[in-house]
Amino acid sequence: MEITPTRVNFEFNPHVPIIMDSGIFKAIKSGGSSREQAIKSMYEDNKFRTQLSKYIAQNQGNEEDTKDIFQEALIILDKNLRNGKVDEDQNINAYLFKTCKLLWLNSLRKNNKIQLIDFEENPEELVTNEDLETFREEGKYKSLQKALTKLNDRCREILVLWSQSYSMKEIMKKLDLKSEAMARKSKHQCLLKLMQIIKSDPNGWED
Amino acid sequence: MNESFYTELLEIKAQGKLNPEQEALLTSLIPQGSDLSSELKAYHLAKQAIEIDISNELKFKFNEWDQKKKSRLFRVDFKTISIAASLFLFLSVCSILWHSNQHFSNRRIVNDHLHKFNTEIRGVNSGPETLSDRIGKLRDGLEQNPTLVIQETQALLKLSVTGVQKDAIEWTLALAYLENNQNEKALTLLKSINANPDHSYQKHSKAVLDKLNSNWRVFLF
Known part of the structure; x- marks a missing residue:
């Protein structure tokens, strides 16, 4: 054309x-x-x-x-x-x-x-x-979205709040957790879990 | 406790702000079978995945705000329309009442029939000139001084005038009563005119009686 x-x-x-x-x-x-x-x-x-x-x-x-x-x-x-x-x-x-x-x-x-x-x-x-950069690569976008869906809702919420710059104290209050340390630990576990899911998915992991 | 620091150290590393001590700690915490670059890549991808969620959430919010804005606009429009419609309705009712008030007022009734009286008297009675002129003058002065007209017409009736002239004087007197808001007297006279089928103003008096007895007039006055 x-x-x-x-x-x-x-x-x-x-x-x-x-x-x-x-x-x-x-x-x-x-x-x-x-x-x-x-x-x-x-x-x-x-x-x-x-x-x-x-x-x-x-x-x-x-x-x-x-x-x-x-x-x-x-x-x-x-x-x-x-x-x-x-x-x-x-x-x-x-x-x-x-x-x-x-x-x-x-x-x-x-x-x-x-x-x-x-x-x-x-x-x-x-x-x-x-x-x-807005993750326009179709394949990678989908596999990342898929990885997120493998997390439970609570984990997803913690990670989203953390990425939106909520403090641990705010996350603790929002998710009704016992302490800030608990919020920090949950965030850590959820992030590691997400990283694990991503690493295990060849579509999202391979360049 | 150190484990919780792992992801935070990764974050600092990703920002390029890790000091040597932290670097050493991070290296020691890397899970077995993995290396720093893989971990960093996984961290970046995880962050990207979360960003997808955040951007989707924002898109959802944008849509929600757009919807709210639309509904706000609709509400404003609806409110404006309601106010305009109410105002229009109010003005219409006022206009109807005002016109009805005018239409059914004694003054209007008298004016309407004065015109007819004038035309008919002057047209039919070209003969007894003096009385016609007198009646014409009474008609002209009816709006300004109905009391005087009442006195004059009553005086004329005592002269034993007959025929069309008598009918015209009675009719003028009835209108003068109306103009002077002596409704009871007006009604009595109008009824007597109406009861006489030979009276020159029988039809006129019937029309006036109908107006005076109409529901609208009852409602308005």
Whole structure:
């Protein structure tokens, strides 16, 4: 299929006044219910979404694409924040928009909709494709999902809470455990169990 | 106790922040038949698997928030529609009541029939000019001074006027009573006019009586 070179409009003002502030980074990092509230406030922020919608509409997308891209960007932002891949003094709007932009460009490229002719990767870009890693490899994704299903619900919950930066004290309270030490021990056992399941599955383990 | 540290040490190792002492401890805790790189890989994959769960949970939350937002919008719309409908209904009722009030008021009844009276008197009675003019003047002054009209028409009736003129004067008097809110007297006179099939204003008086006795008027006044 012949691909028509397309000029893509990259203009976007990431400094538009948006309700997001640096407190959101801290809230997500601190985990728990404050993380959920912070993500919710970003998700329901119409100003950012309107800007993103305009950008995507200018670049061959529609409202449904905006929604998908925004959701995926928030998932990535959440993950990278929790894993310490984003600095707290980072401009959250710029970071989020850059993520959305890269996701959209990747999507256009994937669907062969564009051949970029005027886009040069800036080495100082805030987000790289590596940061967008979202386990797209179908086989590995499925085997990892399958591994999770082999864990019991309680183990799964402990690991999810732990990954969402809940403290051991919070995990103890949430799961009605006797002590923080018990919560720590349960987390350890569940993680080891999951690692064991993954190692025993050739589809997920082999590169 | 050390066993619980194992996964935490792996985590620190994955972040590249392990000091030599911790490194040694981690190495000593690696399960038999495995090595550090395999353990780290398993750890990374386990973290990825958990992230899949978290991202799925977030997607579920996004959907939930979207649904709530939609239902909020629906509620707002429904509320707005309810308010608008209530307002419309209220205004409609007010409008109906106002128009009904106007329609069934003594003033309106008198006005409606004054017009007919005027046309008929002037048309039919072109003969006795003076009395017609007098009746016409009474009609003109009925709204401004019904009391005076009552006095004048009563005086005219005492002159033993007969025929169409008498009918016209009686009719004017009935309207003047109505205009002056002397309903009982108006009703008595209107009934007597209505009871006389030869009276020139029998049909008019019947129409006025119907209006005065209508349920709407009873409800409104």
